Amino acid sequence: DADVTQTPRNRITKTGKRIMLECSQTKGHDRMYWYRQDPGLGLRLIYYSFDVKDINKGEISDGYSVSRQAQAKFSLSLESAIPNQTALYFCATSGGQAGQPQHFGDGTRLSIL
Amino acid sequence: AQRVTQPEKLLSVFKGAPVELKCNYSYSGSPELFWYVQYSRQRLQLLLRHISRESIKGFTADLNKGETSFHLKKPFAQEEDSAMYYCALLSGTYKYIFGTGTRLKVLA
Numbered sequence: 001d002a003d004v005t006q007t008p009r010n011r012i013t014k015t016g017k018r019i020m021l022e023c024s025q026t027k028g029h030d031r032m033y034w035y036r037q038d039p040g041l042g043l044r045l046i047y048y049s050f051d052v053k054d055i056n057k058g059e060i061s062d063g064y065s066v067s068r069q070a071q072a073k074f075s076l077s078l079e080s081a082i083p084n085q086t087a088l089y090f091c092a093t094s095g096g097q098a099g100q101p102q103h104f105g106d107g108t109r110l111s112i113l
Numbered sequence: 114a115q116r117v118t119q120p121e122k123l124l125s126v127f128k129g130a131p132v133e134l135k136c137n138y139s140y141s142g143s144p145e146l147f148w149y150v151q152y153s154r155q156r157l158q159l160l161l162r163h164i165s166r167e168s169i170k171g172f173t174a175d176l177n178k179g180e181t182s183f184h185l186k187k188p189f190a191q192e193e194d195s196a197m198y199y200c201a202l203l204s205g206t207y208k209y210i211f212g213t214g215t216r217l218k219v220l221a
Contacts, residue, residue, distance in 0.1 A: 004156075031207060040122065042199060042213040043157075050207065090157065094207075099145045099164055102201075102209055104157040 003027045006091050006105035013081055014113050021076045021108045023091030031094045032074040033102065034058075034066060036087040043090065049074055081112045115140050115204045119212035126190050127220050134185040134215050136174075136200030145203040146183040148174055149211075152196045160185075160198070170194070190219045 004025045013019055023032065030051050035043040035058075045058030047066040055068055063085060067075045078085055088109050092102040116139040126132055138144055148160040161169045163176045163183060174185045183200060200212040 033209075035211075040213060042119075043211040045208070048207065092157075094209075099162075099203065101147055101159045101162055102157075103159075104149075106156045 004105040010109045012111045019078045023074045025093045029093035033092040034076045035090045083112050086112045117202050117212040119215050121215045123216045125218045132187045132190045136183045138202050147201045149199045150196050192219045195219045
């Protein structure tokens with residue numbers, strides 16, 4: 001099921017580099033989310049978007065920025081990567097109806113040296 | 114404060130034994146709760162949601178508002194159930210709050 005596609009799947013880069021993680025979806029959902037997953041901390045929300053004109057910060061947005069290029073595309077950028085941003089990053093979507101579950105991509109494993 | 118608590122980081126059981134993964138929540142409104150499963154190196158996928166009251170892969174979960182719990186249960190564990198399990202709460206209409214997850218290991 002490749003309804004939510006993340007690229008790249010893995011990335012190793014150096015401190016200070018700018019990095020963009022991309023997410024595209026074919027589910028037709030308006031809502032898109034970026035999370036990071038760290039061992040013992042679960043999933044934490046970085047940013048979320050309800051449509052191309054509505055972008056909101058999550059609980060850990062510092063050091064990150066996003067762009068909603070279209071309903072189907074939501075990119076996450078690290079302007080100047082630092083080692084503690086090493087994590088597994090997930091994109092997710094959900095429909096607009098109340099009580100809808102989220103649908104996740106395969107994740108991007110990011111390592112910052 | 115809105116919160117989801119999964120008290121066990123790791124739960125090991127033998128094949129054929131019953132499984133209960135605990136989830137407690139803190140939420141002032143009427144909660145909508147979900148269980149997600151993440152198999153090794155795979156994406157998170159929805160396992161079940163309380164509103165549908167269904168059984169998926171033999172798992173069930175009952176919402177207990179008095180105890181503010183939504184524990185995940187299966188009467189007989191199978192090796193293929195080994196995975197990471199996350200309990201999640203939908204806060205309002207858009208914000209999903211996840212627990213820290215429980216890793217289930219089913220031993221042969």
